């Protein structure tokens with residue numbers, strides 16, 4: 434399969450101000466994206482890279498699998514899959530990936546004692562960090578600790594012919610609520626200008642500490658969590674060169690449909 438790699442380098446010098454809670458950026462790293470959220474939304478569910486290949490581009494991130502067979506959480510170099518019943522397995526290297534974002538994680542910023550009663554409260558905490566360090570950078574965040582409550586979802590594997598993602602989720606989304614569960618949220622922030630390729634703002638996935646439960650986060654509370662944040666100034670993307678992908682109009686505005694799917 435021929436693959437087109439688009440590398441967009443944002444040569445933005447990071448000005449990470451020194452404070453007690455921060456460690457200096459170790460290196461300028463890159464966010465790697467497989468295809469577009471907009472192509473996934475339009476039913477482009479066939480894989481573009483394998484899990485084995487994806488791991489060469491990052492050790493931390495989020496995404497989904499061939500035929501939307503579960504929510505992806507990449508943490509410490511392991512690619513996990515939260516399947517339709519909320520349980521988690523390690524994805525095999527030959528499984529394929531139609532959409533994902535990964536990076537090699539460096540904790541440029543660390544903070545403790547993160548408390549939030551809701552997803553919107555957590556996002557406003559994260560957004561205050563983003564405003565301080567540059568709203569037009571990419572960020573990968575890890576929030577680890579006790580979640581007094583969390584609502585996550587996964588979905589049933591899709592069959593061909595593939596439906597649009599928001600139509601598929603209307604019937605095939607499954608939601609799970611957990612109380613007092615320890616684990617890690619892996620969250621991606623994309624700046625506003627990514628609206629045509631992904632979604633602006635935060636997208637959160639969760640995996641429990643025992644790696645048994647997980648999914649796409651719809652709501653949560655965090656108690657005394659630890660926040661680690663990677664500031665990322667480079668972006669690279671790979672798209673499939675195949676008829677189904679090339680036949681799709683990807684410039685249409687899908688903001689509303691994406692917000693439905695994200696649960697915003």
Ligand SMILES: [Zn+2]
Pocket residue numbers: 495504636637638649650
């Ligand atoms: Zn998700």
